[in-house]
Amino acid sequence: MRIPVPGPRSLAGQLFAMQAVLIAVVVAGYALFTYVSDRGQAKESASSQATAVARTVADSPSVRAAIHTAHPTAELQPYALRVMADAEVDFVTIMSPRGIRWTHPDKDQIGKHFLGNTERALNGYTFTETYKGTLGYSVRAVTPIYDDDHRTIIGLVSAGIQVEKISKRVQGQLTALLGVAAGALALGAVGTYVVNARLRRHTHNMNAAELSRMHDYHQAALHAVREGLLMLDGQYRVALINDGGRELLDVGDVVGRSVADLGLPAPLTGALLASEPRVDEVHLTASRVLVVNTSPVSGGERRGTVVTLRDVTELQSLMGELDSERGFTQALRSQAHEAANRLHTVVSLIELGRAEQAVDFATAELELAQALTDQVVAAVGEPVLAALLLGKTAQANERGVELVVSEESRLDDGLLPSSLPARDLVTILGNLIDNAVDAAQGSVRARVTVTAYADAGRSELVLRVSDTGPGVSPEHADEVFRRGFSTKPAGPGGRGLGLALARQAVQRHEGSVSVTEAEGGGAEFEVRLPLRTTAPREPMTSKGGAS
Numbered sequence: 001m002r003i004p005v006p007g008p009r010s011l012a013g014q015l016f017a018m019q020a021v022l023i024a025v026v027v028a029g030y031a032l033f034t035y036v037s038d039r040g041q042a043k044e045s046a047s048s049q050a051t052a053v054a055r056t057v058a059d060s061p062s063v064r065a066a067i068h069t070a071h072p073t074a075e076l077q078p079y080a081l082r083v084m085a086d087a088e089v090d091f092v093t094i095m096s097p098r099g100i101r102w103t104h105p106d107k108d109q110i111g112k113h114f115l116g117n118t119e120r121a122l123n124g125y126t127f128t129e130t131y132k133g134t135l136g137y138s139v140r141a142v143t144p145i146y147d148d149d150h151r152t153i154i155g156l157v158s159a160g161i162q163v164e165k166i167s168k169r170v171q172g173q174l175t176a177l178l179g180v181a182a183g184a185l186a187l188g189a190v191g192t193y194v195v196n197a198r199l200r201r202h203t204h205n206m207n208a209a210e211l212s213r214m215h216d217y218h219q220a221a222l223h224a225v226r227e228g229l230l231m232l233d234g235q236y237r238v239a240l241i242n243d244g245g246r247e248l249l250d251v252g253d254v255v256g257r258s259v260a261d262l263g264l265p266a267p268l269t270g271a272l273l274a275s276e277p278r279v280d281e282v283h284l285t286a287s288r289v290l291v292v293n294t295s296p297v298s299g300g301e302r303r304g305t306v307v308t309l310r311d312v313t314e315l316q317s318l319m320g321e322l323d324s325e326r327g328f329t330q331a332l333r334s335q336a337h338e339a340a341n342r343l344h345t346v347v348s349l350i351e352l353g354r355a356e357q358a359v360d361f362a363t364a365e366l367e368l369a370q371a372l373t374d375q376v377v378a379a380v381g382e383p384v385l386a387a388l389l390l391g392k393t394a395q396a397n398e399r400g401v402e403l404v405v406s407e408e409s410r411l412d413d414g415l416l417p418s419s420l421p422a423r424d425l426v427t428i429l430g431n432l433i434d435n436a437v438d439a440a441q442g443s444v445r446a447r448v449t450v451t452a453y454a455d456a457g458r459s460e461l462v463l464r465v466s467d468t469g470p471g472v473s474p475e476h477a478d479e480v481f482r483r484g485f486s487t488k489p490a491g492p493g494g495r496g497l498g499l500a501l502a503r504q505a506v507q508r509h510e511g512s513v514s515v516t517e518a519e520g521g522g523a524e525f526e527v528r529l530p531l532r533t534t535a536p537r538e539p540m541t542s543k544g545g546a547s
Contacts, residue, residue: 023188031181043139046161047128050141053087053159055126058145063094067145067155072102073110081105083159090135090165093158094145097122102155109134114158118142121156130163137163228290228309231297232259236273239304248290248309267482268292272307282312284500287508289313380411380452384422385429389450392433396448401440403433406451406464415454416461417531424505431498432465432525439469439523454531461531466524472515480515502527 057063057080066075072094080092080103094103099114115133126143133140140160144153222229228245232238238254246252251262259272268283271292278294291310297303342362349358380386389405396403416425433448440446451464472480481503506513511529518524 020189020192023185023192027181027185027188031177034177042166043130046139046166047141049087050089050139050159050161051126051128051143053083053089053092054141054143054157056087057083057092057094057157057159058143063145063157064148064154067094067102077103077107077110079103087159089159090138090162091133091158091160095156095158097153097155099156104134106134114156116140116142116158118156122153124153133160135162139163139166228307228311230272230307230309232272232305232307234304236260236305238262245307245309248288248311249285250287272305282497284504287313287504289501289504380405380409382411382416382422382425385411385425385452388426388430388433392430392437396433396437399437399441401437401446401448403437403448403450406449408453409451410453411461415458415531420461420509420529420531424509427505428502428527428529429463429465431502432463432527435498436465436467436469436523436525439471440467441469443468443470443522459531461527461529463527463529464524466518467522468518468520469522471517471521472523477515481513 060079062079063076066072066079069075076094080094083092084090084105091105092103093101093114095101095114095118099118101110101112101114104110116131117127117129120127121142121144124144126141128139128141130137130139132138138160140158142156142158145155145157146152147154222240222242225242226244228248229240229242230238230245231240236259238257238259241251241254246254249262249264254262259269262269264272265283265285268285268290271278271281271283271294274294275296277296278292281292283290283292289312291312293308295306297306346358346362349355349361380389389403393403416422429450429452433450436448440448445468447468449464449466452462454461481499503513506527506529509529511527513525513527515523515525
């Protein structure tokens with residue numbers, strides 16, 4: 001038969017037991033100290049009382065007069081009994097200088113020798129002692145009785161209180177003290193139980209070892225999680241942040257600081273300060289694209305917010321490239337369809353015996369397509385940008401918008417340094433063109449004009465995109481680059497991210513972007529990027545990469 005071994009007590013249970021023992025020890029110690037102190041005080045009080053009675057009797061003229069009589073006991077015994085009753089002492093013994101008793105509570109002891117010390121009194125001193133006499137142990141005082149001239153000792157007087165009665169007084173006080181101590185112990189136990197019951201709820205009835213393991217697991221999980229993790233308290237101060245969160249937000253030790261003081265972009269700060277949960281919201285920092293999720297921590301009251309951050313900078317860039325590839329595919333499909341129609345036309349003309357007209361038709365179409373290609377390639381020698389412009393031209397044409405490259409465009413191949421990757425140029429120029437086509441679509445003589453050139457000193461790249469749309473009002477000139485800003489209804493994927501991504505890429509290369517009114521109406525976006533040879537501020541990638 002196995003005997004069940006009790007598990008370790010919970011932390012609250014251990015604290016309760018320790019506090020109960022501590023309170024019991026403190027109360028018992030206090031009770032013992034008080035008892036000893038009261039016992040000592042009771043003895044001192046009895047000594048003082050006996051001394052006062054003895055001196056009073058010794059100073060009484062009637063006592064001195066009775067001592068000079070032939071039979072002192074006759075007058076002194078009644079007097080001593082009256083003093084005992086009035087002063088509440090157990091005996092008053094008046095004796096001769098030789099120690100022969102004249103008075104005593106027990107008449108049989110009168111005439112016998114006093115039991116105790118008298119030497120100091122015979123020398124003129126009053127003293128107290130604890131001595132065992134005929135009545136048992138007593139606290140007594142002995143003092144001399146002087147003659148009228150205060151020079152000759154004519155007798156001695158001793159007054160005392162039995163130790164047994166002193167103990168009874170202390171025991172009565174001890175009973176009351178024990179009652180008070182028991183009440184204090186009970187009150188302390190109840191208070192300790194209430195406090196520990198609350199602690200038990202907060203610690204989920206776990207013991208110290210379990211709490212220690214939980215803390216270790218907590219710390220290990222924080223450092224192992226690849227995504228960023230923040231925990232905000234009820235006042236929106238940072239209570240906890242892991243390594244991933246510091247890296248993604250580009251902050252240091254911010255524990256205890258308010259979210260509003262971290263210097264984050266306004267939309268991201270607003271999301272972190274929001275009381276309602278946020279799910280998979282895309283936000284931009286200076287160099288990253290983050291997916292933010294927030295969840296409030298509740299337990300009868302608002303205790304804080306848990307925030308998770310995922311870095312999708314690389315993923316967003318790849319999605320932009322994928323969108324461009326899809327656009328190119330759609331453009332090729334459309335061009336293939338148009339080419340098939342033209343081919344059928346040429347074949348039909350040949351079948352009708354009009355070969356010369358068929359050649360003229362085919363040559364004209366080929367010259368038109370080649371002219372467009374030649375125009376783009378001649379103006380923009382950079383292969384990636386040229387391919388982007390050709391693809392965007394076909395896309396715009398499908399949507400009824402004419403996309404043209406201005407005559408002042410001139411961008412030779414090899415001009416761009418390695419510090420300005422083609423991917424960022426595609427992000428910047430592609431989003432500006434997409435935004436311009438959206439704005440120009442549906443307008444009269446819808447057109448988008450693209451200009452790309454390097455300045456005279458070849459120290460700066462200028463990209464300019466204008467459209468014939470409604471334009472951007474001056475009060476929205478800065479907000480148009482904010483994530484989520486759009487004058488059109490949001491689609492399934494949302495709107496207002498393209499221009500924000502473009503500005504992020506521009507700022508990463510320490511460039512500038514602005515929007516003004518175009519000459520013929522509409523909006524004109526201008527980007528200026530330095531053509532330096534040093535590397536730009538690349539976004540830091542998390543240890544786990546893009547997720």
